[in-house]
Amino acid sequence: MLMVVGLLTGCAVGPDYAGPPKLNMPSHWGSKAASQHDAGRLDRWWLRLRDPLLSRLIEQAAEANPSVAKAKAVVREARATLQQTTVGLLPSVSGTASVTNNKTSAGSSSVLVDSAAYALHQASFDSSWELDLFGGTQRSIEAALRAEQSAEENLRDSLVTLIGDVAAYYVEARGYQARIALAERTAASQRDTERLTRSKYEAGSATAVDVAKATAQAASTEANIPTYQAALAADIHRLGILLGRPPDGVASMLAHSAPVPALRMPLPAGIPADLLTNRPDVASAERKLAQATAKIGQAEADRYPAVSLTGSVGTSALSAGDLAKYSSISWSVGPSITVPVFDAGKRHAAVRVAEAQRDQAFATFHATLLTAIEDVENALVSLSRERIRATKLAEAAKNYREAARLSRSLFESGSASFIDVLDAERSLYSAEDSLIQSKVSAAKDYIALAKALGGGWVDPIDVSTPIIVDQNTEPHLWQALK
Template sequence: MQSFERGSIAAGRLIVPISTFVLLAGCIVGPDYRTPILPTPAHWSGQNPTKTALPAQLSKWWQRLRDPELNALVEEAVAGNLEVASAKAKIREAHASYRQSAATLFPSADGSLSANRGTTAAITSGSGGDSSGEFRSGFDATWELDLFGANHRSVEAARYGLDAAEEELRSRLLTLIGDVASNYAQARGYQARIQLARRSVASQKQTVAITRTRAKAGLVTAAEVAKAKAQASSTEAEVPTLEASYAETVHRLAVLTGRSPDALNDRLKRGAPIPAPRLPVPTGIPADILLARPDVRMAERQYAQYTARIGQAEAARYPSVGLTGNIDTSALKLGDLGKNSTIGLSFGPKLSVPLFNAGKLQAAVDVAKAERDQHFIAYKASVLTALQDVENASVSLTQERIRNGKLASSAKSARDAARLVRILYQSGAASLLDVLDAERSLDTAEDTLLQSRVSITTDYIALNKALGGGWDGAIDSAKPEGVDAKTRPQPASKATQ
């Protein structure tokens, strides 16, 4: 009875510090993250501050270009692009890291089973000796109480890291859709310019034919025929360059969709108009950038992640306490385990206190703080870059529209002038030089007008990208890209082969 009372007293003495440790487990060191409030302008530079700004229409913005082929290419790129697939794999990695970190908050247990067989020989008597065996099984458990929140901060950092990985995927999708739309608009622009160049060549060859006829009649010299032929050949020489640029753009589009470069050659061979956006584009207010741009949100999540890591480093400077326990049983026969066997039980806390480390742990805290500061600066820089992108794209779109109006007027005047000069030349009232100058001016004006139409579309695309317009549909990131073969256990020699 006396021994039982002593055991109870000892157990009570053990339970008191353990319960104290458990109560202290809610103490978490390190800074708690708070979303920073960054100043942004009240309105964009081109907005009227007295009018309420309409919110940006970012959902499926590319559909407002009214091109079914472009819509299909965007869908295919989202499903097949390799950079998007890589970002999905990073999300799966971040999910696994989060589960790893969360597992540290719970106890862990391991089981063991061993068998020993031995022989004892009598050397002096020459006998064969006696054989004996022992079977042993055990169960070990450990649990770190996480007194100062090192594991909790690790889970917190992993959760922020998962958020950042998801925002990186959104950022990749935003860039991808913008690249697909821009390359598609440029491809249609090259097709239109190729058609224009061929029409110009046909028109200039007509001028060559007229000049030959006039030369036969003695009205012009052979030199003028040569000049007309030279201009037609010079215009015709532009076609291969445009064809090469068109092919490169189509190859780039195919790769963006995750296919081989020649996959879209036949599909896009048939020409289509340059996609024209619906204007104007509502841009909302600058503060919307903080919520709309995935790269800004990713930078903010990374800042939060590295803030949590300060707590991890800080907790390493404090004592750590864990609970360990094991149950051990042994018997002479395997069937006797748990029946006719000896059983041992042990349980108790384990305390570890950092005493001297020459400032290593404090230096780790300083490193974590410096890394946190770098990511805070990166977050602020991403906001400024986003604001700059919107301002630049908005100005470019506005000014290009003004320029396009002037170019359209110039092209109309050039067409009228070329038509009138050609009529005058046939009647002998104008020189060949006047015709060649008018044709050259017309080619330049119409080609520049086509390039301006492409620029309006690409500026529209850039503005939507700058505002944060991307893919807002569902994304399945759980499906792995690689398919592993022969995942079941197999002989080592066969696996090596």
Template sequence: MSRLGLLLALTTALGGCVVVGPDVEKPTVSLPMKWSAGSAVKPSKPPELSQWWQHLGDPMLDDLVNEAVAGNLDVATAKASIREARASYRQTVGTLLPSANGSGAATRSKSNGDVSSQFQAGLDASWELDLFGGNKRAVEAARYGMDAAEEELRAALLTMIGDVASNYVTARGYQARIALARRTAASQRETAAITRNKFEAGGATAADVATAEGQASSTEAGIPSLEAAYAETVHRLSVLTGRAPGALVERMKKPKPVPAPRLPIPAGIPADILTARPDVRLAEAQYASATAKIGQAEAARYPSASLTGNIATNGAKLGDLGKSSSISWAFGPTLTVPIFNGGQLKAAVEVTQAQRDQSFIAYQAAVLTALEDVENAIVALSQERIRSGKLASAARSYGEANTVARTLFQAGSSSFLDVLTAERSLYSASDALIESRVAIATDYIALNKALGGGWSGTIDSSKPVIVDKRTGPHIARQ
């Protein structure tokens, strides 16, 4: 074998198997064995995260989630980021391959009355042999960058679905509170009319009449605020689905009950979040990418080698370009050895090491945040269920008290103060009960988000939002 062939074989072998810098290892964290769970969860069972929002039993919510997956702008941005990461990966892979460029020239000249032509053609090629795996580490980092982009999409879907469900539940809650306020105000207007009749018959005072009418007006005064909050929630829901704020107004106009989840729900074990939570997986991919970049920076401190070559030909006629007498060529390796750079290359490695440490700390923080989210959601859901039960009992009792108080007042056996107190207590307890039902559904949504429940269907991220036309050579528009 010739010396040149031996060199090529050696450098190719080295470039194919040698890398520098640390290899990526899965980060380890200490996790508790079980959740500090309340009665709202079944810790021993794995979480049921696929299509979790369907357990709320509301077909309109299911439709809105599907529409948001297709139209949400944050999701669209995340899909574009995936296309960017994939293109960057392919671009980085290209550094492992040889590059070649062709050239050609034609000149026609006149000298001393003689006209002559000259034609030239050439091919230049080069290949960096990547002796110590710097380019391979760059490809590795780019591959983890693709993983990170995909986890960002999953995170965007998780957040978006949770926001759609939360806003939908809140909107239904406002509808229920508005209906309650209107029913209560109508009942209080009836009480005011009865009080006025009793006043005219001498069975009540003018103060009783004024108080009854004032209480009805006070209840009615709260309705516009509830209407405004409802409208804002529907506007947010519309935007989450990628539409104009008023797009869902008519569709949401007909009131529906506040969705009620089936409880308790399985929460699995804390270790499940390492694979289920997209923010944790994103942090892990970023840590892996940062680790690979250390090797990329470390490789710059070692010698680098490349093979370059060129072929050139020229002739007075096009037919002469391929003739051996007009062909010249050159081929050979180039070796570059860093000797002195003022410590820049070593500092560059230390920069990447510090960045790797930061990404590892970010991973640890993501895990702790995930644990905290789940624990908080479990406690909130468990305690809200207890509160809701007490509020339901209070509302029933106040309802009975209100019925008795009104009956006795109409019969003249009770004072107006008893009716006033009963109506206020019933309205307050009933309104708080609706808010509690909204809170239970919201806490259920928060728990599923905390456990990593998102979209489990297929997402096509390959299609660009804007399809360019006339990208080839064309006359520019003036």
């Protein structure tokens, strides 16, 4: 009998999940700028930017960000659900005990006789165990396990997104600081040109138009500074929120300007197939597909008979000391079977629902994977093109700088017109400002590529500590609601 039960409890219905689906994936990236060799390690990719403050901000954000804290709580919930589901494989036992005072009356309609009051002591133990004959409970455990794995990948995805956002806003902030400094330097130089032009006007070698244009150009450059300052403040405020602080929580850390983080070394892109394991949103979608597949078997098992073993032991006596006497003990044990006879196709429809949900999960997984490949391709192209653009802008800025120096020197000696100086200074400012923006764009493309490849946090993540630690949870006097 035990062998038969063991064999039956090893049965399972529904499809078995055979791993990630075989999809037609490209063997290499379309961008020629991608490195096709081994993907290498993408963990802590931000260290390649060699900015200690950025690294410190990222570590603090990973500890205190509210979205990450929520993702940790979801993992705890999924683990508790798995533990709760696993209990379904074990028998349940409950016990009851009671003491009641009793008194009865008996007799005819004219004569009533009261019996003496007595106390009745009772105790019992009841147990039940539903045999998992067709693997319904095993399938539910499998689904809960896949849900837990998906939650863990979602936590990793939250960290990947958070790290990328912190790095991007930090780079933008450094970029605006550089643009503010450039505008201030350029405006100061243009004010010098204005004073020189005014001196020449007073000496009769320049016109009032030249003075007005010099003044207007300096004012135009100075007008950019408040715009950049507002954008810088917004980036700093966003960084504060990402670190779980008030908006101005990191303002003191960014009070002093620093260069825009420069790209020190390329990121190893590997091949598209690496996204299946490296990118957490793809891995989470694949785990959800596995979960949906297990739920088909769970629904299918409901169409088959359910067998339970039940048993109970009870005792009752007028004295507590007599409860253990054999004559006071009663017991029962035996199997029970529930057979679905007619439900108008309800259980069959439940299987069709689970199959449709599995198809939806597959479509979501497929779309997530395609989006991931697209993200990498776009980041690779953007990064490679921006590097070329930055090289050309650096060359332009160098030549405009020389042209501005020469035109100003010639203007001071009276060998060049003010228009030449005006045009050279405007072109130099535009080229240098564009170069700063290009450096920021290149760094953000680098960050986008790291996110697209799934690079991020690899250190162990403690999810055991709840956000709120309840106090006074033991039995206590009820207090009015506040």
